[in-house]
Amino acid sequence: AQSVAQPEDQVNVAEGNPLTVKCTYSVSGNPYLFWYVQYPNRGLQFLLKYITGDNLVKGSYGFEAEFNKSQTSFHLKKPSALVSDSALYFCAVRDLDSGYSTLTFGKGTMLLVSP
């Protein structure tokens, strides 16, 4: 089975500073990787995905992610953090379950951006 790991429970960053939320993956075959964000008491919002092609993927709200095959990583980045970016972030990988494609999530990383 495919899996992703998010090593940090929480990331703290000051507003205006760059942010990185880490994700590593373990897959057999080609990885199909996703980032989602969840604000309190809300559903998950899709940010970006890596399928193939450029290793730097640009997504919503100024976020981007860097795919690194040699390090099996897919870290989420933003050049300048906003207080409103504070939320729970999930990395996910497409997996095959009983022949059907499903999403498997990492445990999540809480991002706290201080003013």
Next chain:
Amino acid sequence: DTEVTQTPKHLVMGMTNKKSLKCEQHMGHRAMYWYKQKAKKPPELMFVYSYEKLSINESVPSRFSPECPNSSLLNLHLHALQPEDSALYLCASSRGGNMNTEAFFGQGTRLTVV
């Protein structure tokens, strides 16, 4: 329209009640999902419908019963739930079962079993 709509937003039910959660999408997606999420934990897959047929049942107790009346609607029928079933229930949809497609999530139903 990239919206998945879930109703109700909040639900409180007793252990002997029967209730239903509803989910609707009009994006033409043919795969729909139910997830259960506990506080500050990742979503856990419960059911997958593909072309209105139940494709995956992740060993969910029979007190949860999914239904897909048509390609736009997904229901989750609840009966005789336990307090530990209290959670955020998320519905999602995607274009199909392709590996490269993202899923779109609804806002969720916050369920409390008393």
